[in-house]
Amino acid sequence: MKELLIIAHGSRRASSxxxxxQLVSKVAQEENPGVDNVALAFLEFAEPTIETALEGCLQRGAEEVVVLPYFLSAGNHVVKDIPHEVSKVQDKWPDKTITILPHLGASxxxxxxxxxSS
Amino acid sequence: MKELLIIAHGSRRASSxxxxxQLVSKVAQEENPGVDNVALAFLEFAEPTIETALEGCLQRGAEEVVVLPYFLSAGNHVVKDIPHEVSKVQDKWPDKTITILPHLGASxxxxxxxxxSS
Known part of the structure; x- marks a missing residue:
């Protein structure tokens, strides 16, 4: 089983x-996402955290998780914080394949x- | 003439x-953008400002400018700040058509x- 985990920054505003x-719900409804499940995590200000969401993917049986940072630029969150959080979980599950994709802005x-769009 | 003006937040980090x-340069190289020119502005921390860039579009002859907020969520920047900056220029050029598209995250x-991506 393969899962896509989308990581958003998270906001103090609930509407954000x-x-x-809602967006991730739409991603899950796309016809051919190439994955068996789509999950969401927030870096800060909201839940689930990256660790909680990633653990969830693995505990329900994912052999592979592809992590997509939903960020527009390669700041510290993308370069340091997300890899740090992911590596903590990878260390606990050495047999699982966890891959971090380029951030959205670099797609x-x-x-x-x-x-x-115009 | 129609121009696409992409508005990014801007960062204190030059690399961001x-x-x-670089991204906007690639957008301009796309085969069918449906516009005659693609321009870039920053809301803060970098230049050109929205006002300067939008004035530039109109001064070089654009009859229509489509403004795309390069933002992932509809926070105050999208809901208030960008429309405010755009309206200042629209007021000076009442005969031009300036349209603000939904922000990128709502595309x-x-x-x-x-x-x-997975």
């Missing part, structure tokens, strides 16, 4: 977190998405 | 701003992009 929850599909 | 500059194409 809810916006991400190769982003230029086309922006170009088509 | 440069990342957006209808986002769920598929996230689903395909």
């Amino acid at each position: 977190n809810e916006e991400v929850v 190769g599909a982003m230029p086309a998405l922006l170009a088509q | 701003n440069e990342e957006v500059v 209808g194409a986002m769920p598929a992009l996230l689903a395909q």
Whole structure:
């Protein structure tokens, strides 16, 4: 089983977190996500935490988890904080494959998405 | 002439701003952006400002500018600050058409992009 874990920053505003929850729900409904489940975690200000969400993926049987940082730029959160949180869980589950994808802003599909928006 | 103006938050880190500059350059190179030019502005911490960039679009002859907030959630920057800055310029150029698109996180194409990332 393979899961996609989307990590958002999280906000003090509940409406902002809810916006991400709704988005992830739509991602899960996409026809061909290439994964068996889509999960969500927040880096701060909201739950579940990265550790809790990632543990959840593994405990329900995921052999592989692909982590997508839902961030637009490669700041400390992307470069340090997310890898740090992920590595804590990886250390506890050495036989599982956990891969961190490039952050959203670095997605190769982003230029086309922006170009088509107009 | 129609221009697309992408508005990023801006960062104190030059590398983060440069990342957006490079992205916008790629957007401009896309085959069919549906616009004649793609411009970039920063809300804060970097230049050009929204006012400067938008004035630039209009002064070089754009009849229509489509503004895309490069933001993931609908916080105050999206709901208040960007419309406020845009309206200042619209007031000076009442005959031009300036439209603010939904912020990137609300793009209808986002769920598929996230689903395909895995």
